[in-house]
Amino acid sequence: MSQTSNQNKLITDIFIDGARKGWNIAVTNTIPNVLMAFVIIYILNASGLLKLIGEYLGFIMLPLGLPGEAIAVIMAAFLSWGGAAGVLVALVQEGVLNAQDIAVLLPGMALVGSTVQYMGRILGVLGVPGKHYLVLFGICIINAYLAMLLMSFFV
Template sequence: MSTENGKKLITDIFAAGARNGWNLSVHSMIPNVLMAFVIIYILNMSGILKIIADYTGFIMAPLGLPGESIAVILATFLSSGGGAGALVALVQEGILNAHHIAILLPGLALVGSIVQYMGRILGVLGVPGKHYFFLYGICMINAYLAMLVMRFIL
């Protein structure tokens, strides 16, 4: 609907935004979160998550986190929603607690969906592929340092 002078009503704008938000959550966010739940469940039940934790524990130990928590960072690297799903799945499994979550959250914010942004931002801007590793490395170092600082704040 529009007013007489052609401007849209605030209710119409709100409704359009709500529809767009609903579509985004149903078609993008929920599948990522569910995918993470399923993957963590499968990895945990098969014992692969424990193997991953044993081999990567040295990376997470200085942060005061169990080795399994690297799955959260890896999932977040692909999708923020997937990272959130992995985090919740590990909390439900009893592997992570509130203290661990507080340490992980700054890292999740700094790593969030970096692979998705590769095409959406770096590709559109024409950044040469040879720079991606360096750019991702900076992102990962920042995330690790933020989690390290959070560990010592807590």
């Protein structure tokens, strides 16, 4: 039924409908996530917690050739891709990360991106028991780390 109604619409109307949907996604999801990430990184940086996180968890990022603070990008990626992108950009602006670091982090961001959101949207809806979440998240983390390790050899 929706196909017949779309066939009667002008292409400009279809475009405008799509643009409105895209605008709503940007305004209600993407922009707030990125803004939140910038604010969190600013607060962590101003309080010295980002440096502390980098020092205590840096051993995880060391084999990848990344500074310890880069773990904040992967931590943010669990919550939201947009947030992780915001953290990444904020760390680049702070001079913590460079282009090579970005190339190493991107596969990890892609493989853990929005895991927490998917937990609610997919696993919860399907009724997957909570006892399986740890295994599923563990596989996700291992895949991301191996992808970043592999990428560190190429860049």
